[in-house]
Amino acid sequence: MKHTLRFALLLSTVLATPALAQAPACGGNFAQFIEGVNAEAIAKGISADVAQNALRRASIDNKVLSMDRAQGVFRQTFLEFSKRSVSSNRMQVGAKKMNQYAKTFARAEAEYGVPAAVITAFWGLETDFGAVQGDFNTLNALATLAHDCRRPELFRPQLIAAVEMVGNGDLDPSGTTGAWAGEIGQVQMLPRDIIEYGVDGDGDGQVNLKQSSEDAIMTAAKFINALGWRAGEPWLAEVSVPSGNFPYEKSGLGQGMKLNDWTALGVSFRNGAPTSQNLPADLLFPQGRNGPAFLAFPNFSIYLEWNQSFIYTTSAAYFATRLAGAKPYEAGNPGNGLDDGAMKQLQQKLAALGHDVGKIDGILGGGTRAAVRAEQLRLGLPADGWPDQALLGKL
Template sequence: MGVLTRVIAGLALCALPLSTWAQCGGGFNAFKSGLAAEATTRGIAKDTANAFLSGVQQDPKVLRADRAQGVFQRPFIDFSRRLISQNRIDAGRANARKYNSIFDQIEQRYGVDRHVLLAFWAFETDYGAFQGDFNTANALVTLAHDCRRPELFRPQVFATMELFAQGGFDPRRTTGAWAGEIGMVQMLPQDILINGVDGDGDGAVRLKTSVPDALMSGGKMLQHLGWRAGEPWLQEVTVPAQMDWSLSGLGTVMTAQDWQERGVRARSGSLSNLPASLILPQGHKGPAFLAYPNFNVYFEWNQSFTYVLTAAYFATRLDGAQIYDAGKPDTGLDGAAMKRLQSKLQARGHNVGKIDGILGAGTRAAVQAEQKRLGLPADAWPTPALLNKL
């Protein structure tokens, strides 16, 4: 997907306060000079910083890509059907067989289920086929200079300089996604520094060309982010016609027995004896899932709720789960109506973040609170009825 919503683990080399240098904006060359000066205080050789930055250019295509993420306005059913195809399933299972020994090592060493990595590999780059053609150095410096999220991208620039100093990055030739992710599973420079693995034993970490390197690095990163070995991450369930829908959402965690007492049942097999949250991505009349602790790790990889749920569900499909029951969800809101709803929610004091027409975690929580206040089914699915009542 190449969409930077990932939460980045901090590094000691990124510990200086943000106020030390101008953090964004201004003339691009002056901004690069500030990066070079700061790099030397972080232990990066002056010649290394200057060589890295000498040919870096601002890339307006990166900024356009950063502002054009309309795909995330799609509801779960549309989004998941768009991303999951029989070809991707077949290719995933073929890759599972082809790299069986690599996945065996990953599961033994890092405890990450192969189907989880296969799903990320599929969605991020179509199993390595489309890794992005943006110059990574240009992209990261452009986004650090832009004032939307400099606190995320500026540290990535210095991490990339570290990779350059180690011989693992070419600022002129290394390419990837518009937001700076590199390789088959799209890892950011800080992640590569922390979790890069030489999986094929050739003495280098090559995430663009080596499948063992890419998959093992992805497995190590998921372990680093908190993946729990041998545990499920998502399970489709059925829900009763009536229950307290305000219990749905990631904010409520209960045991399998608690959910069973409320009429929630596994669609196949049995519920896992783990804490879980009930997820209703399109309300109580649509698909339903229980999310186990490992599901939360997905948000450390990507913070889009729809993307995370689709990736987690696709991993269960690759593992043999049946196609989810889409049900008959109530009609939702298009992008323009969702923005109107977010504005109304914000006016009522709810923190919905940016007014962007995307049904993210903040908007879901606000919708659920207003549904409960208004006596509507509090399932966090915004409908025209809710918008009209507001």
């Protein structure tokens, strides 16, 4: 599920009136839940006719719930996911799209500071440049996820925004389709973000992210800019790390290192170094010290706001570097990772040792990586954050 950091709101602010408080915030009888959403939409200034028209046919889509629970892509390794997602065909199509819409991309960078390669990489990964936008009914998908009590604080505001889009004529409650999590269009935007950041890129007076590539490009640029993109700065660069007694424990996100610190330790660039040696820089080993290595700069945090999956974000950032002219990464020879059962066992052991790994889900997320690095350091192992059977055995 995309764009997960920008949309959480406290339901206490939503349920501010007695009429709204009578309806369940999530769960319970679906018809009563929809009544509460309808009342909230009206309280926010949406007409009663629009709200009723938008919500009267809303229903639960059990396939949406199945997709939400699965999300198996997060269990792939970086090499697995990046090789599949950054394919030669996507590279070729991406290059053609950048040439085809060169004027629009130039305008996007001039107005929002976001390079064409960055937008194109998201465009390619999200929908194969608009070819695969999803066939889930958007209103039903959002109603399903808002009713489900796993993340109502994220999806209920999106459902209200979808109702607002119906009133604006930008969403057909029975006909608009998209991704299972409610995203719409070629760059997969959620309704609140379409309302706030939508740009008419082709000048036809409408924002149509499903059919207009120009609208999708300009809207993505505005959204990325709003997330804090720093114009003229890099986002990710492949590097080589010297062998021997290297301080792997300094790797990982948020360690406070700068580019000149890494170059002093012998880290070198495969595709040319950034001009500013004073940039904050995090050394990333997506698949351990024997696999590809990257330096991530402040703009990399924008990828993590677009999608919280470390594997997805690193692959998207790498794809953008390739579209910008970088060479393919050196895959190296990383050791075998842990299967789902072993990863859950590892997380349980780490949690028992006092580490915050979040949910025991078998996914190598940021909390698990940090805990692995800490235990590797404690046990005298190279602290690259990549768990294997040797570490699991020692624990």
